[in-house]
Amino acid sequence: MKVTKSEFVVSAVGPAQYPDDALPEIALAGRSNVGKSSLINRLISRKNLARASATPGKTQQLNYYRVNDDLYFVDFPGYGYAKVSKAQRAQFGVMIEKYLLNREELKLVLLVVDMRHPPSKDDISMYEWLQHYDRPVCVVATKADKIPKTKWPKHIKIVKETLGFKPYHSLVMFSSETGLGKDELWEVIESRIGAGDDQSEAPTS
Template identity: 80%
Template sequence: MKVTKSEFVISAVGPDQYPVDALPEIALAGRSNVGKSSLINRMLSRKNLARTSSTPGKTQQLNYYRANDDLYLVDFPGYGYAKVSKTQRAAFGEMIERYLLNREELKLVLLVVDLRHPPSKDDIIMYDWLQYYDRDVCVVATKADKIPRSRWSKHIKMVKETLGFRPHHSMVMFSSESGLGKDELWSIIQSYTNYGLEADEANEDDTFSIEKGQE
């Protein structure tokens, strides 16, 4: 997808603040500091649209970013950060659960994990929860540029085994630094939104990805 227009729209804390234009929504879930903001910036071809922070747990709302007037990327609060109070974590959990269960515009959840490490307990809980409620999921393994190519397959296997990855889901290896996986991820998003999105020419660095449970 070639993004020619992108913008931050709103930080929402409840249904009364969600956009009402009925565009499809793609949600991003993951632990704090996993790189969701950097992923959004790379996907939307903007350097600082989604603000990255050295302070984990900063995002406390559902942040809506619109792409080409065709769809939204919706950034969830990061989970699993100890300095966020139990009360805040409970409030985040209720907000996210309400959105995931009731939002008709939601078409796909991107579960963002760090390719360098096994998925956390919270990642596993989120993945299992999404499966239980039959939400479509694509696992996005970020920071691929931090690992030698020769070890990619080993780390992908580690992520899949730790999560209990299901073959009918998608998985993409991603790097916000190099753009690895960007075109592949847009292609998957397009398949869930049914929009005739204009595709970029494939980048040679984007040739390695894992879809639909393929090794």
């Protein structure tokens, strides 16, 4: 997709704040500081539209970014935030679960993991939860530029085995620094939102 326009729209804490223009939504889930903001910025070819926080747990809402008036990226609060209270974690969990279960505009969840390390318990729990509720998911293994190319297959194998990855899901190796995987990930996203198709014939599976 050629991105000609992108903008931050709203930080939402519940359905009352969600946009009501019915555009497709692509959600990003992952642990704090895994690189979700950098991934969004690389996809839309902007340096600082999505602001990466130096403080884990700083993002406490669903941050909506509109792209080309075609879709939204919805950046979730990062999980695994050590400095956030249990009550706040529970509140975030309820907010995210309600969104994932009830949001009709949701077309795909990008589960962002750090390719350098085996997926965390939180990553595994999120993947299993999405699978249980049949939510569409694509695993994005980022920070590939931090690993020698010769070791990529080994690290991808560890990611898949640790998650219990299902072959009918997509997995894209990505680097926000070099742009590796950008075109491939856009292809996955476009296939989910029916880009280029008549909307009445857009894929629903």
